[in-house]
Amino acid sequence: MSLVLSGDVAKRLIELSEALGVTPSEYVKMLLDRASLGRRVDLMPLRFKVKVAEIVAEAALEVFSKPLVVWSGGKDSTVTLHIVRRVAEGLGKSFDVVFIDHYMHFEETLDFVRKVVSEWGLRLFIKGNERLRGFRYGDVVKVDELDPRDRDELLKIGYGKPEFTFSLNNIAANHLLKTVPLLEFIRDGGYDGVFVGIRWDENPARASEVFFSRRSDPVHIRxxxxxxxxxxxxxxxxxxxxxxxxxxxxxxxxxxxxxxxxKPTGNKPAWEQDLERTPERVGRAQDKEGIMELLRRYGYM
Structure with a gap:
């Protein structure tokens, strides 16, 4: 079996392979070799990585009738938002933006989000699990006192303990405060393509992800x-x-x-720290207990 490529796809494939110093066939093989993908893709110059990101964004904006960008105010989702916004402007397409509020954000993050929304003219929605809004950090939440919808969600992920702490260091709170409101927003809004700013190298839980990932309940494409x-x-x-x-x-x-x-991971600005040899997410609670993998499995990432 043979495959013949022509036009812009072939041109871009040749550009990307030349940037890595390999033939187009070798480059395709590298992409298919999932075990070494993260290591090899790092050799690609950034300007070509940006082209790939723009192609992915363009394909999604052309294919999906109601696209959504999930934006946290963090560096990765801001880059994603910028790329999607630029491509959408070129295509004359529109999209919505959602910020998931888990009620424990830094004030600096909330101020930053408001500032960028104003400067970039975004159509932003803020979504949280309103059924849990009354709790404060450190509160002990009794499962049998939760709304039936949230009790069902905990059963769905196999959480059988009678209580959990209202903090982001456990899967129960993460699921109810992050995954549940996100999926509710996608379902209620009828979004069919959802942009998320995750990276292969950020956490092992993300290493097997692909550019377009089918999800169910609700049905949509990440x-x-x-x-x-x-x-x-x-x-x-x-x-x-x-x-x-x-x-x-x-x-x-x-x-x-x-x-x-x-917690901060150093005294210098993030981009001046040793990014290549020190863990990126060591300062975050959700590195505990394999929460990252569970968040991915149940629909947040």
Whole structure:
């Protein structure tokens, strides 16, 4: 069996393979070799990685009738948002943006989100699990006192304990505060293509993801334009394009989540730290107990 490529697809394939110093056939083989994908894709110059991200965004915006960008105010989702916004403007397409509120965000993150929304003219929706809004960090939540919808969600993920702590260091709270409101928003809004800013190198739970990933309950496609970016790529793109930066990154945070348990990883701005030899998410609570893999499995990532 043979496959013949022509036009823009062939041209871009040749450009990307030449950037790596391999033949087009060798480049395709590298992409198919999932075990070494993360290591090899790092050799690709950033300008070509950006082209790949733009192609992914363009395909999604052309195919899906109601696209959505999930934006946290963090570096990865801001780069994703910038790429999608630029491509959408070129295509004359529109999209919505959702910010998932788990009620424990840094004030700096909330201020940053409001600032960028105003400057970029975004159509932003803020979505949280309103059934849990009354709890505060550290509260013990009794499962049998939850709304039936949330009790069912915990059963769905196999959580059988009678209580959990209202914090992001456990899967029960993460699922109810992040995954549930996101999936409710997708379902209620009828979104069919959902952009998420995840990367292969960020966490082992993401290493097997693909650019277009089919999801069910609700049925939609996850779109991951920057899978092939490294943390260094994110900062190089951010700084070279003069993107707005969450002020927490200036204060040594490399990955941002809740204000109670997320810690800085150094005294220098994030992009000046040793990105290549130190863990990116070590300052975040959700590295505990394999929560990242469970979040992916149950639909947040």
């Amino acid at each position: 779109v991951h334009p920057i899978l092939h970016f490294t943390e260094r790529d994110i900062w190089d793109y951010t700084l070279s394009n003069k993107l707005p930066i969450n002020p927490l990154y200036y204060r040594g945070y490399r990955s941002i989540d809740d204000k109670y348990e997320t």
